[in-house]
Amino acid sequence: MVAPADQRTVRRHNLGLVLGNIAKGGRRSRARVSTETGLNPSTVSSLVGDLIEWGLIVEVGVEQDGSIGRPGRSLELNPDGGAALGVEIADDGVGVLALDLVGTVRYRAFISQDNREKVPAEVVAQAADLTAEALKAFRNAKIAKVCTIAVPGLVARGDVLLQAPNIGWNNVPVLSIWRERLPDVPLRIDNEARLASYAEMTMGIARNIGSFAYVSGGIGIGSGLVLDRKIYRGSHGFAGELGHTIIDRSVPPRSWGAQGSLQTLAGELALLELAGLPTDGRLARSDPDWTGREVARRASAGDARALAALDTVGAALGVGISNLYNLLDMEAVVLGGYFTHVAEWLKGPIERELNARVNAEHWAELSLRFSGMGREAAVRGAAAWSLDAILERAGQEGAEA
Amino acid sequence: MVAPADQRTVRRHNLGLVLGNIAKGGRRSRARVSTETGLNPSTVSSLVGDLIEWGLIVEVGVEQDGSIGRPGRSLELNPDGGAALGVEIADDGVGVLALDLVGTVRYRAFISQDNREKVPAEVVAQAADLTAEALKAFRNAKIAKVCTIAVPGLVARGDVLLQAPNIGWNNVPVLSIWRERLPDVPLRIDNEARLASYAEMTMGIARNIGSFAYVSGGIGIGSGLVLDRKIYRGSHGFAGELGHTIIDRSVPPRSWGAQGSLQTLAGELALLELAGLPTDGRLARSDPDWTGREVARRASAGDARALAALDTVGAALGVGISNLYNLLDMEAVVLGGYFTHVAEWLKGPIERELNARVNAEHWAELSLRFSGMGREAAVRGAAAWSLDAILERAGQEGAEA
DNA sequence: TTAATTTAATGGGACGCCAAATAAATTACG
DNA sequence: CGTAATTTATTTGGCGTCCCATTAAATTAA
Numbered sequence: 080m081v082a083p084a085d086q087r088t089v090r091r092h093n094l095g096l097v098l099g100n101i102a103k104g105g106r107r108s109r110a111r112v113s114t115e116t117g118l119n120p121s122t123v124s125s126l127v128g129d130l131i132e133w134g135l136i137v138e139v140g141v142e143q144d145g146s147i148g149r150p151g152r153s154l155e156l157n158p159d160g161g162a163a164l165g166v167e168i169a170d171d172g173v174g175v176l177a178l179d180l181v182g183t184v185r186y187r188a189f190i191s192q193d194n195r196e197k198v199p200a201e202v203v204a205q206a207a208d209l210t211a212e213a214l215k216a217f218r219n220a221k222i223a224k225v226c227t228i229a230v231p232g233l234v235a236r237g238d239v240l241l242q243a244p245n246i247g248w249n250n251v252p253v254l255s256i257w258r259e260r261l262p263d264v265p266l267r268i269d270n271e272a273r274l275a276s277y278a279e280m281t282m283g284i285a286r287n288i289g290s291f292a293y294v295s296g297g298i299g300i301g302s303g304l305v306l307d308r309k310i311y312r313g314s315h316g317f318a319g320e321l322g323h324t325i326i327d328r329s330v331p332p333r334s335w336g337a338q339g340s341l342q343t344l345a346g347e348l349a350l351l352e353l354a355g356l357p358t359d360g361r362l363a364r365s366d367p368d369w370t371g372r373e374v375a376r377r378a379s380a381g382d383a384r385a386l387a388a389l390d391t392v393g394a395a396l397g398v399g400i401s402n403l404y405n406l407l408d409m410e411a412v413v414l415g416g417y418f419t420h421v422a423e424w425l426k427g428p429i430e431r432e433l434n435a436r437v438n439a440e441h442w443a444e445l446s447l448r449f450s451g452m453g454r455e456a457a458v459r460g461a462a463a464w465s466l467d468a469i470l471e472r473a474g475q476e477g478a479e480a
Numbered sequence: 481m482v483a484p485a486d487q488r489t490v491r492r493h494n495l496g497l498v499l500g501n502i503a504k505g506g507r508r509s510r511a512r513v514s515t516e517t518g519l520n521p522s523t524v525s526s527l528v529g530d531l532i533e534w535g536l537i538v539e540v541g542v543e544q545d546g547s548i549g550r551p552g553r554s555l556e557l558n559p560d561g562g563a564a565l566g567v568e569i570a571d572d573g574v575g576v577l578a579l580d581l582v583g584t585v586r587y588r589a590f591i592s593q594d595n596r597e598k599v600p601a602e603v604v605a606q607a608a609d610l611t612a613e614a615l616k617a618f619r620n621a622k623i624a625k626v627c628t629i630a631v632p633g634l635v636a637r638g639d640v641l642l643q644a645p646n647i648g649w650n651n652v653p654v655l656s657i658w659r660e661r662l663p664d665v666p667l668r669i670d671n672e673a674r675l676a677s678y679a680e681m682t683m684g685i686a687r688n689i690g691s692f693a694y695v696s697g698g699i700g701i702g703s704g705l706v707l708d709r710k711i712y713r714g715s716h717g718f719a720g721e722l723g724h725t726i727i728d729r730s731v732p733p734r735s736w737g738a739q740g741s742l743q744t745l746a747g748e749l750a751l752l753e754l755a756g757l758p759t760d761g762r763l764a765r766s767d768p769d770w771t772g773r774e775v776a777r778r779a780s781a782g783d784a785r786a787l788a789a790l791d792t793v794g795a796a797l798g799v800g801i802s803n804l805y806n807l808l809d810m811e812a813v814v815l816g817g818y819f820t821h822v823a824e825w826l827k828g829p830i831e832r833e834l835n836a837r838v839n840a841e842h843w844a845e846l847s848l849r850f851s852g853m854g855r856e857a858a859v860r861g862a863a864a865w866s867l868d869a870i871l872e873r874a875g876q877e878g879a880e881a
Numbered sequence: 882t883t884a885a886t887t888t889a890a891t892g893g894g895a896c897g898c899c900a901a902a903t904a905a906a907t908t909a910c911g
Numbered sequence: 912c913g914t915a916a917t918t919t920a921t922t923t924g925g926c927g928t929c930c931c932a933t934t935a936a937a938t939t940a941a
Contacts, residue, residue: 081500083519084493085929086896092485093898099482110919118484119899124920141906148918149906233839242839290715304807311707313809314691320806323839325799327740329730337837339728398726405721406705406807408714436738438634438643438724486898487927494929511888520930525889542937549887550937 108151165462276303278460371420397432509552566863677704679861754789772821798833
């Protein structure tokens, strides 16, 4: 069922257009907003007037670029107009990142701890406390706030963490725990890889790319799909389980995963075993960067087993990615997680497989990239997602009143 | 870049809303349109007035349902308001289907011939001639016409058929050949499986399903992805190559396809070989239903090799579909092509694999269905796609003038 | 025959965009 | 140094579109 449109619809749309133009393009005059959006100057004046009145944007002096004519009055998002919060619950700790409306970091914190041994409700409460702390970085207490939590598992209906195998959580009612602590901060929950992909799209290596997949290497292999500039979640929110995808049915099963799935062939444990390193070492220590760094160290030193392991893992990953391309025909794949530490050795075998298997390759240039955000990808994506929510809601709600 | 909105935007939107309501819901009064769309009765009157003036809808008498009050005046799409044409170029022939705006079939034809031996340009010309013939079924020559061609291969930029392995075509400039013959009929080209999926969504077994995949079994295995009620084409139009997806890297290569791809393991040729039937038999005869019917006949008769072959093929297909579910989390998969003829034997092994491999299965009910449209799926989808194009364009263009 | 009910059309008001005119602030140039 | 040129922002008026309230029309119920 599609909603009918009326004048308010138009206003809302154009408010969002102006706000988005300033948010994405940065400081600029009304005149520039007018030419870039295609809206009439007088309309822009009117829209900007509303946005200023609501405290979303501010006038910050005049533009002094020495050009002819009356100088424009610079508009900017009001930094104190809102708090965009991102929280990450990972196996090795809890992190928080707070952005103001301009996108500058106001607060950043990370508590290192092994969440596999913790009680889920306590960790969520901890995250809420950390968020409350982050909010102190904002003077005005009455501003718009939104928080997004990145979790390493499946989320159902946007409120319950159904399953997070790496930290052993099941059916954690994240939203209701949160509401007890911070009832006035709206919360959204989403999968870690999905939010990381959002970070790559908004401020990472996948800017200006319409459709891509972010593939994160850890004990499991998660992925976030961005199709036509929108996060794709699937009908029930379970999309992107690339690690469970089967690429080699005939391979004998391993102790840590399904037979022939990408994650048993290219996950951290596979790499460790192939490289002759103890797999229980990774499980014991909770540093997610250890495997990548250690294998990279050995490969640099010329360790034959490490090099062979990377070739094998890269080939498996290449097959998985070729399946992605053949199904979804994206423009790029961004690799994150442990993959980034061993990028130089993975690139070759992955591209070898892509070349052999992807038909579209002949016509379309597909691009393989590695994330540059390291461990922060998920929190940053979460905060960016919150920021978008605030801006979107602002444009909508303003038009109501 | 997003376009600014103004009053015309609103009018266009609401025109589309009214037109769509009548198109999808069938004959109804202005009052009903008003309550169902949420538009004010007076607004609906005004919109309907325009649509009638432009010849898109007509008033057909009054509603005589015996209920109290003044009876409504029935509105309906004007059957003679447009011609929606669908053409299919398959390996075994060329078909055409013409719908009027109400969706009733006005013309239907199929020329049986082996297109592998034909010159591509001639076949396209043939299709154009057939379309010209179909147009004679419409009295008014000045109505809106749109034609969509379904082709068994990859289409680039919506105008060139890049590659159709089953009929051996490459780089056929379909659109320009068409323009020489029928310059006044706008043409769209798309992949056969993609259009078949559209048919399943609009009038087939996938009605009311938001996200699903149509998987078509032939010599190759093609698929059409519908995500959130929209056909997904990918960045370059190559999405849905499920057949090229690797599910069993370790399997020895076959003569007819890539090593371990779904299509070498579950395509027609694999089934024939496993069932002990000659594969060159299928290639020689150009009846796409032969394999399915023959194997079904043997399986019904208790032929052990045929039964074993179906089990093997079903298992491979099950793995391929489980990969689809794990990646895209759809609500259903619709099987078409030769699969429909052997549905009863495939269902078991497919569901076995899904059960074992799809994680989401625990929470979401996924559904496996078989197409009921047979060979007509693609043409019907093509015609339906044309119909939608006409209606959409009508709403847009009307508002311009 | 009258009342009740439902449908469709009509007129007035409000909203929001655009276009044109006006005011404001700066540079360019004789 | 003063005027012209240029660009920015605002104001005013007109127009399109939707909604609301009213009226007219067409039917059933009593």
